[in-house]
Amino acid sequence: MSEEYPESLSASVNLEDKLGVNKYEVDEGNPHIVLLEDFPDAEFDKLIIACPAGLYKRDAEGVASFDCAGCLECGTCRYLCEGTVIAEWGYPQGTMGIEYRFG
Amino acid sequence: MMDEDAFDVLVVGGGVAGCAAAYELAKAGKSVLLIERGTFCGSKNMTGGRVYIHAFEKIWPDIEEAAPLERKVTHERVSMLSRDSAVAIDFTSTQLARSGADSYTVLRSSFDQWMAEQAEAAGAQVVCGIRVDDLIVREGRVCGVIAGDDELEARVTILADGVNSLLAEKLGYIQKPAPHQVAVGCKEIIELPSGTIEDRFQCASGEGAACLFVGDATHGRVGGGFLYTNRDSISLGVVATLSHLADGSTSVAQMMEDMKRHPVIAPLVAGGEMVEYSGHVVPEGGYGLLPKLSGDGVLVVGDAAMLCINLGYMVRGMDFAAASGEMAALTAIEAIDAGDVSEEGLAGYRRRLEDSFVLKDLETFRYFPSFMENCTRLFDGYPDMVRDIMLGMFTVDGTPTEHVKPLLKSCVSEIGMWQVFKDVRGGLKAL
Numbered sequence: 001m002s003e004e005y006p007e008s009l010s011a012s013v014n015l016e017d018k019l020g021v022n023k024y025e026v027d028e029g030n031p032h033i034v035l036l037e038d039f040p041d042a043e044f045d046k047l048i049i050a051c052p053a054g055l056y057k058r059d060a061e062g063v064a065s066f067d068c069a070g071c072l073e074c075g076t077c078r079y080l081c082e083g084t085v086i087a088e089w090g091y092p093q094g095t096m097g098i099e100y101r102f103g
Numbered sequence: 104m105m106d107e108d109a110f111d112v113l114v115v116g117g118g119v120a121g122c123a124a125a126y127e128l129a130k131a132g133k134s135v136l137l138i139e140r141g142t143f144c145g146s147k148n149m150t151g152g153r154v155y156i157h158a159f160e161k162i163w164p165d166i167e168e169a170a171p172l173e174r175k176v177t178h179e180r181v182s183m184l185s186r187d188s189a190v191a192i193d194f195t196s197t198q199l200a201r202s203g204a205d206s207y208t209v210l211r212s213s214f215d216q217w218m219a220e221q222a223e224a225a226g227a228q229v230v231c232g233i234r235v236d237d238l239i240v241r242e243g244r245v246c247g248v249i250a251g252d253d254e255l256e257a258r259v260t261i262l263a264d265g266v267n268s269l270l271a272e273k274l275g276y277i278q279k280p281a282p283h284q285v286a287v288g289c290k291e292i293i294e295l296p297s298g299t300i301e302d303r304f305q306c307a308s309g310e311g312a313a314c315l316f317v318g319d320a321t322h323g324r325v326g327g328g329f330l331y332t333n334r335d336s337i338s339l340g341v342v343a344t345l346s347h348l349a350d351g352s353t354s355v356a357q358m359m360e361d362m363k364r365h366p367v368i369a370p371l372v373a374g375g376e377m378v379e380y381s382g383h384v385v386p387e388g389g390y391g392l393l394p395k396l397s398g399d400g401v402l403v404v405g406d407a408a409m410l411c412i413n414l415g416y417m418v419r420g421m422d423f424a425a426a427s428g429e430m431a432a433l434t435a436i437e438a439i440d441a442g443d444v445s446e447e448g449l450a451g452y453r454r455r456l457e458d459s460f461v462l463k464d465l466e467t468f469r470y471f472p473s474f475m476e477n478c479t480r481l482f483d484g485y486p487d488m489v490r491d492i493m494l495g496m497f498t499v500d501g502t503p504t505e506h507v508k509p510l511l512k513s514c515v516s517e518i519g520m521w522q523v524f525k526d527v528r529g530g531l532k533a534l
Contacts, residue, residue: 013360018291018380025142046349052289052382054356072382073147075267076287079280079384080345090269094140094250095232102292102336102379103149103211 015054019070026069027096033068033077034088043084050076072098109256110134112435113248114263115235115270117144118211119154119421120405121263122218123162123428124435129227131436136257137219137227138250140234145215148265149290149381151329151338151418153313154214155206158422162429163221170217172207173333174311175200178304181416182367183486184319184328189367190489192416200310208311208331208338209421210292238270244399244445245274258444259435261402263428266384268407276403277394282345283476284388286326286413289359290340292333293375300332303371315416318486320362322353325475325482327415328362330371337372339363342385342413344476385420386411390469396456397449402431410461412468414534415475423461430455474533478526484518485526 044064047056053070056077071092078089091097112128114121117139128135141147153176159166166172177199182191199205223229237249239256247256262270266285271277297308304312311332320328326343341358348355362368386392386409393410396403404410405424412419434452438444456462475481495510515523 013354013356015356015380018356018377021378022380049351049354050287050343050345050348052287052355052359054354072289072380073267074287074382075384076345076382078267079285080282080349082279091140091234091267094234095142097147098381099142099146100149100212100379100381103145103215103381 013054019053023099023101024069025096025099027092030093030096031068032090032092032097033066033071033086035066035085036087039081039085043081046080047077047085050080052076109247109258110136111257111439112136112259112261112432113138113255113257114261115248116263116265116405116407117141117219117229117231118148118215118263118265118405119218119424120407120428120431121261122215122222123425124261124263124404124432125222125227125229126162126218126225127429127432128435129222129225131432132226133436133439135227136255137222137229138233138235138248139219139229139231141231143216143231144219144229145212146231148211148215149383150209150211150421151288151290151331151340151342152211152421153206153208153331155419155422157203158425158429160203162425171213172209174208174306174309176206176208176313176331177310178306178312179416180312180314182314182316183489184316184365184367185486185490186319187366188490188493189316190486190493206313208313208333210333210338235264235270238273238401240274245401258439259400259402259449261404261428261431261435262407263404264407266386266406266409268403271394271403271407274398274401276396276398277409280386280388280392280409282349283347284386284392284472286342286344286385286387287348287355287382288340288342288385289355289380289382290338291359291363291377292379292381293337293339293372294335294378295337295372295375297335299374300335300337304332306332315418316362316368317415318482319365321348321358321482322351322361323483324348324351324353325479328368329418330368336378337375339368339372344387347476347479385413387413387472389472390462390465391472393465397434397446397452399446400444400449402435402449402452404428404431410465412465412471413475414468414471415481419464423465426459426461427456430459430461468534471533474529478529480518480522480526488514488518
C-alpha cells in the first residue's frame, strides 16, 4: 500500500500472548520439525514473515532461532522451505501438539 | 494374501471428508476403522469458516436440527478495504436461507466431533490419538497403514489426512504445491454475547453474517480477510498466498493484528475476548492442483485431494470434502462388493466427482487462481481507487463539488482506464 502504517495502528503483535490462550500438549525433547544445520538467511527470513505462530525468530544480533512448541501444525514452513531450511517435517505423535477447542 | 481380520476400509483422518466416508461405509455394513491423530476428531482442524449445507444434507438429512451448527448465514458482505475505509457490497436476503441453498458458520472442534459420532453410531470404529506414519504398499497396491509398531490391513484405504497429506505425497500422487498455489490462514476466535453479535450485524436470532475483505487486510498483498459470526463468538482472520507473503515485509500475524485494529473492523469485535488463535494452510491452486485421486486400494479425499475454491467473494472446501468422502465411500462399497479394489475398480471415484458439482465447479473456475494471483491491483490499487471515488461523492465540506464524470476520470487515471477495462474483462472471463 502506498500509505505508511501509522505507529498506533501497527503496534507490534504479541504472539506469545495469543498462543498462550491455546491448548497444547508439548512433546518435550521430541521435535516434529527439525531444521538443517545451515541455511540461507533469506530463506529463513521468509519463515519469520509467514509462520502464523511466529516461531522462526531473529534476536537483536540477528541470530536465528526456532522452537516448535507453539506450532499450529499448518505446514507453511514445509511448503516454503522444505529442503532449504527444514530438514524434517512431520506431525507430532498422536495426542501431542495443538488441540483446538474451537477450530 | 489379505489378513483374515483386515478391515474393509481404513480411513486416515477425522475431518469432514474422513467422517463422511466412514459414515457412508458403516451405513452400508462395511467394516471401517477411522484413525485420527488428535485427541478427538476436530481437535486438529480449523476453518474460516462456513459450510454450504447441501453436500452435508445429502449424507445427514437431519443435520440442521442435529448438528452443532453456529449461525445460518443470511448476510453476505464483500469489502474492498483501504487503510481508513471500506467500500462494500452488502447482500441480505431471505433467499439465502432457502432450504438446500443455505450455509452455516461452524467451529470444527464441535462440528467434526458430531460427524465422528454419526459415523460411530452407524457402526464405524473411530480411534483417536494415533498417528499413521506410513502405508503398507505391496507390489504397488496399498494394503493398509502403519502406525508406530502396528500394521493394520484393509481392502481399501482412504486418505483424508488433510492439506499436508504426507501419505499421498509418499505414494507420489501429489507434487507438493508451489508457494503460489497455497495460502496460509490464521484466525482468532473472539467471544461476544450472542445479542451483541445480532445487534452489530443486524441479524435475526440464530442468523449471521459472512464477510470477506480484500486490500488492506493483507497490507495489499494477494489474499484477504474474513469474518464469520458464530453463536457466541466471531471468527476473524486473514489468508495470504505464500509466495506473495514471503516476498513482503509484514508477517501474516501482523496483518491479522492490524486488521483487528482497522477502524472498520475494530468496532465489530470491540469488547470481545480472544479465546483461540489458529492457523492452517489452504490449497488455492484449484483444478490445476488436483492430484491423482485413486490407485490400487486407495482413494484420496477432501483437502488431501486439494478440493478447494477461493473466488474472492466465496470460499469453498468443506462441501467438496463432504461430497468427496461420500463418493469415495460409494465407490469403495461397489469395488469391495465386486471384488475388484484395483485402480480400475476404484476409477469410478473420479467419474463420480466429474459428474457432480465437485469437479464441475472446480473446472468452471480453473483459471481464477492465476487471474487472482496475477491481478495484484485487486489488492493494492483498486481498494484505494474505489475509496477515492466514494470520497469524492460523499464528502461535503464547503469546497465546490465537481461532476461525477471528471471525478471518476481522475480517480481511475492512476491505474488507467484501459488497464481497468482489461482487468474487468479478465476477471469476468475467469469467473
